[in-house]
Amino acid sequence: MTILRTDYFRVVLPNYSAGVIPCYKKSRQFNPIAVNSNQNQSSVTLNQLPKTAEILAQIGEELAFVSPDQDSGLLPINRFIMDLEELAGSTAPAPWAAALSMARRWLDGILDGTGKFSAESIAHLNTWHGHVSAVLDSLDGSTPLPEWPAAWDPALKPKHNAAPSAPAPAPAPKAAPAAPAAPAADEPSMRLNLAEDQELLREFHGESVELLQSIEQGLLVLESNPSDADTINSIFRAFHTFKGGAGFLHLDALRDLAHDLESLLEAVRRSELRINSEIIDLILAGSDALKLFTQEIGSQLQGKNAGAPIQIPILQIIRRVKSTLRGEPAPAPAPAPAASAPPLPAAAPAIVPTAAPVPVSPQATTPPAPKPAAPPVAAPESASAAPAPVSKTPPPPPPLPAQGAQSEAGATLANSFVKLDTAKLDSLVDLVGELVIAQSMVVQNPDVQSIQSLPLARCLRQLSRITTELQRNAMSLRMVPIRAVFHKMNRLVRDLAAQQQKQVQLLLDGEDTELDRNIVEKLGDPLIHMIRNAVDHGLESSATRIAQGKPAQGTIRLSASHQRGGIVIRIQDDGKGLDRARIRAKAVERGLVSPDAELSESEIFGLIFLPGFSTAEKVTDLSGRGVGMDVVRRNIENLRGKIEIQSVLGQGTTFTILLPLTLAIIDGLLVGVGTDRYIIPTLSIRESFRPQPGMVKTVHEHGEVVNVRGRQTPLLRLGRHLGRPSKAVNPEDGIIVVVESGDAARGLLVDELIGKQEVVIKSLGQTFQHQNLLAGSAVLGDGWVGLILDVDTLVKMPHPLRSGPGIAA
Amino acid sequence: MTQKILSVDDSKTVRRMLARVFQPYDCTLCEAANGEEGLAVAAREKPDLIVLDYNMPVMDGITMLRKLREDAALRNTPVIMLTAETSATNMAVAARLGARDYITKPFQEDRLVAKASRVIPLLPRLDTQKQP
Numbered sequence: 001m002t003i004l005r006t007d008y009f010r011v012v013l014p015n016y017s018a019g020v021i022p023c024y025k026k027s028r029q030f031n032p033i034a035v036n037s038n039q040n041q042s043s044v045t046l047n048q049l050p051k052t053a054e055i056l057a058q059i060g061e062e063l064a065f066v067s068p069d070q071d072s073g074l075l076p077i078n079r080f081i082m083d084l085e086e087l088a089g090s091t092a093p094a095p096w097a098a099a100l101s102m103a104r105r106w107l108d109g110i111l112d113g114t115g116k117f118s119a120e121s122i123a124h125l126n127t128w129h130g131h132v133s134a135v136l137d138s139l140d141g142s143t144p145l146p147e148w149p150a151a152w153d154p155a156l157k158p159k160h161n162a163a164p165s166a167p168a169p170a171p172a173p174k175a176a177p178a179a180p181a182a183p184a185a186d187e188p189s190m191r192l193n194l195a196e197d198q199e200l201l202r203e204f205h206g207e208s209v210e211l212l213q214s215i216e217q218g219l220l221v222l223e224s225n226p227s228d229a230d231t232i233n234s235i236f237r238a239f240h241t242f243k244g245g246a247g248f249l250h251l252d253a254l255r256d257l258a259h260d261l262e263s264l265l266e267a268v269r270r271s272e273l274r275i276n277s278e279i280i281d282l283i284l285a286g287s288d289a290l291k292l293f294t295q296e297i298g299s300q301l302q303g304k305n306a307g308a309p310i311q312i313p314i315l316q317i318i319r320r321v322k323s324t325l326r327g328e329p330a331p332a333p334a335p336a337p338a339a340s341a342p343p344l345p346a347a348a349p350a351i352v353p354t355a356a357p358v359p360v361s362p363q364a365t366t367p368p369a370p371k372p373a374a375p376p377v378a379a380p381e382s383a384s385a386a387p388a389p390v391s392k393t394p395p396p397p398p399p400l401p402a403q404g405a406q407s408e409a410g411a412t413l414a415n416s417f418v419k420l421d422t423a424k425l426d427s428l429v430d431l432v433g434e435l436v437i438a439q440s441m442v443v444q445n446p447d448v449q450s451i452q453s454l455p456l457a458r459c460l461r462q463l464s465r466i467t468t469e470l471q472r473n474a475m476s477l478r479m480v481p482i483r484a485v486f487h488k489m490n491r492l493v494r495d496l497a498a499q500q501q502k503q504v505q506l507l508l509d510g511e512d513t514e515l516d517r518n519i520v521e522k523l524g525d526p527l528i529h530m531i532r533n534a535v536d537h538g539l540e541s542s543a544t545r546i547a548q549g550k551p552a553q554g555t556i557r558l559s560a561s562h563q564r565g566g567i568v569i570r571i572q573d574d575g576k577g578l579d580r581a582r583i584r585a586k587a588v589e590r591g592l593v594s595p596d597a598e599l600s601e602s603e604i605f606g607l608i609f610l611p612g613f614s615t616a617e618k619v620t621d622l623s624g625r626g627v628g629m630d631v632v633r634r635n636i637e638n639l640r641g642k643i644e645i646q647s648v649l650g651q652g653t654t655f656t657i658l659l660p661l662t663l664a665i666i667d668g669l670l671v672g673v674g675t676d677r678y679i680i681p682t683l684s685i686r687e688s689f690r691p692q693p694g695m696v697k698t699v700h701e702h703g704e705v706v707n708v709r710g711r712q713t714p715l716l717r718l719g720r721h722l723g724r725p726s727k728a729v730n731p732e733d734g735i736i737v738v739v740e741s742g743d744a745a746r747g748l749l750v751d752e753l754i755g756k757q758e759v760v761i762k763s764l765g766q767t768f769q770h771q772n773l774l775a776g777s778a779v780l781g782d783g784w785v786g787l788i789l790d791v792d793t794l795v796k797m798p799h800p801l802r803s804g805p806g807i808a809a
Numbered sequence: 810m811t812q813k814i815l816s817v818d819d820s821k822t823v824r825r826m827l828a829r830v831f832q833p834y835d836c837t838l839c840e841a842a843n844g845e846e847g848l849a850v851a852a853r854e855k856p857d858l859i860v861l862d863y864n865m866p867v868m869d870g871i872t873m874l875r876k877l878r879e880d881a882a883l884r885n886t887p888v889i890m891l892t893a894e895t896s897a898t899n900m901a902v903a904a905r906l907g908a909r910d911y912i913t914k915p916f917q918e919d920r921l922v923a924k925a926s927r928v929i930p931l932l933p934r935l936d937t938q939k940q941p
Contacts, residue, residue, distance in 0.1 A: 062927075071900065074900075074904070075900070075903070075904050075908055075909060075910045075911055076909060076910050076927065078904045079887075079904070079907055079908065079909045079910075082907055107904075111897075111900070111901040111904050111905070112901060113897075114897065115897030115900050115901065503926070542919070542923050542926075543919045543920075543923065546918070546919040546922050546923070547919060549833060551834070551931065551932060552919075552922055552923055552926045552931065553926065553931075
């Protein structure tokens with residue numbers, strides 16, 4: 001039980017506009033509240049805060065499912081509010097009790113009336129839920145108490161008699177109600193959830209800056225070459241990614257804008273629209289608006305105006321996009337109805353009006369704990385901004401004392417870390433790898449070995465020890481647990497489930513598995529895509545599930561583990577599974593395969609990775625546009641990983657992602673062919689053996705095959721294939737290494753196995769760019785260079801023999 | 810954890826039907842034919858959920874609900890009301906007495922399970938669960 005003192009309600013901010021409803025929160029952090037025992041004011045208590053928060057979260061869940069003219073959810077919500085009333089008792093803080101009585105009034109209205117929700121009552125309850133969530137947050141003193149919404153009955157408004165230090169509303173608030181009525185009030189406004197989403201916002205900000213750059217660069221290309229399909233695709237993808245991130249963070253205005261711009265480019269992509277200067281202007285205006293948002297997010301992350309609502313004029317852009325999409329002539333860029341409506345691109349720099357805080361009497365922000373840093377910093381700022389007539393923005397709340405304290409804490413935290421360009425880290429790891437090789441070259445050098453000197457031997461041993469230790473350390477710098485990425489998915493699943501009205505549980509396993517941070521970073525997007533797909537398309541609605549004898553709640557299992565010298569990540573759902581016939585039909589319809597193609601199961605599943613493939617009937621906010629799985633596969637392949645699908649119709653789908661532990665070093669099998677050395681990544685080797693006479697047969701018109709455990713596997717003489725001399729003329733003289741990719745396999749005939757080795761991958765550079773059989777090169781322990789084979793390409797090479805499941809699977 | 814559901818209904822058919830609806834899930838069912846019996850069984854069995862009929866002889870559902878709310882040990886047991894027809898008044902009365910949800914007869918089985926599963930965890934019965 002937590003005792004709260006009236007003290008904490010002194011932070012009354014007369015001008016807090018309840019703009020954006022905070023998203024439903026499931027888990028709340030309860031900071032222990034310092035109670036000054038010397039104060040003996042009458043105390044108000046709110047019993048069982050965690051229980052209250054839990055009920056509030058349940059109400060949030062129920063609210064997500066209600067719809068107008070339905071009564072579903074009414075009784076549950078009513079009961080939860082009864083529970084809250086009971087918990088609050090008679091000693092609840094005034095703002096809490098007032099909010100509860102407001103809810104009670106609406107619920108009674110519904111119960112005594114039609115007994116069904118209406119659009120209006122749903123809106124009321126949603127606002128209410130946002131309001132009480134904020135009130136609850138404010139009860140521990142870390143955030144200010146939200147203002148009583150203007151639309152609510154003022155008679156119920158709590159009187160802040162317990163907070164004498166809060167001054168009566170100054171003239172400023174009087175002017176406030178008029179402000180939102182100004183034209184800009186129509187513009188959607190967003191508020192960042194800095195307390196909960198800081199990490200995510202930071203990532204989103206970084207990503208957005210990159211995306212905007214690529215959009216701008218793309219637009220430059222389009223101006224000179226309007227039909228460049230690659231560029232159109234890349235801009236489309238950039239908006240798509242932007243939309244995904246914004247939707248994820250509940251930045252609805254941003255998401256809507258990105259969505260519309262994406263639709264515009266989708267129309268261009270489908271050749272329904274042709275790029276002209278008008279469209280380029282429109283995209284430019286849109287990306288400028290996105291940029292303003294991004295900049296504002298960036299400055300709020302740095303603590304400037306933290307928590308202030310962000311409002312950028314976008315409605316006009318959205319209108320223009322929509323009319324362009326309808327094929328109407330785009331309205332004039334600035335049909336300003338009034339002088340105050342911001343003209344679009346030209347005025348761009350001037351329209352971040354929210355940056356200017358409306359002056360607030362400094363006394364109003366007396367912080368509960370002596371944390372004097374924040375208000376003095378904010379005061380001069382607001383003073384200087386005061387003369388500016390910013391009538392078109394709703395007044396943002398004054399800087400929040402607690403957030404000032406938070407960013408301070410953030411600063412000290414940051415001091416114990418060094419933020420490092422990952423490129424520098426990569427080059428360090430790379431160099432250390434070289435050092436290890438150089439060291440072994442020195443130690444193994446025949447001249448050095450011939451020196452009979454004990455001190456030298458000791459020095460060399462010392463050198464080995466240090467380099468080994470150094471290598472381990474350098475590697476560990478980049479190893480991070482996958483937990484952070486996994487935990488992001490919790491929220492995603494919860495949001496998606498609420499949106500789709502499905503019941504979904506996400507089970508996580510192996511969150512402690514460590515892998516290269518470069519991989520972890522790039523894994524986020526593909527995972528988000530796949531989890532979305534699983535919830536959107538994989539799992540059925542509860543009713544369908546029950547009808548099929550499955551539990552109402554769908555399960556998605558996300559696991560990571562070390563396996564086969566790498567990392568295996570599995571995304572498993574117990575949904576409807578992939579429908580082979582449907583995928584095939586769709587692929588034929590889209591012209592991706594010919595109608596009479598013979599396809600194995602895995603080849604059919606593989607079709608979903610083709611660009612432009614999507615079986616979803618409707619375009620949702622989050623998935624179903626046909627970008628997605630091709631991007632997923634490309635991302636995974638860029639990480640030198642591979643992705644496999646297993647699916648049973650009606651029982652679910654499992655995506656298995658195999659990834660190397662790190663990008664810099666590869667665990668390889670060193671083989672010799674003639675005088676050449678090749679490295680085959682261990683991850684793709686199934687087995688290797690010396691063939692017995694008779695194992696290799698030539699099948700008429702199908703080339704050589706080798707019998708591996710009863711399976712006829714196509715044989716590839718590596719030397720002959722690469723046009724290099726080899727010693728083994730008969731297969732029995734050499735070694736066969738069976739490599740696999742997907743469910744296809746090849747036997748590679750090599751002269752000898754030299755050994756297993758970890759090598760540092762080097763790029764081959766421009767010279768070898770035209771060929772794709774080699775993935776890179778590496779300097780070997782003896783100073784020679786080995787070439788790393790690209791097994792996927794080798795296996796997929798056209799071969800006379802079809803690698804159907806009956807023969808080579 | 811196995812959930813215990815009490816169905817209180819004067820119709821044996823409805824009780825049998827409820828047993829069938831919840832059969833696939835990890836739960837046990839107990840029954841009562843009227844409110845009075847229902848209170849006794851509830852006190853003895855401490856169910857996790859009560860599915861309660863509105864109209865019953867001897868003691869109707871509303872009276873039983875009221876008595877449940879007066880009983881310190883049982884007042885927080887969630888109750889889903891079964892009503893014969895949609896009536897806003899019936900629903901309002903049940904709501905004010907703290908009914909957790911309600912459903913009208915004849916009901917779709919999956920709707921009842923959906924509502925129940927929002928109140929108690931309904932997991933598939935272990936013996937029928939397929940191992941992945």
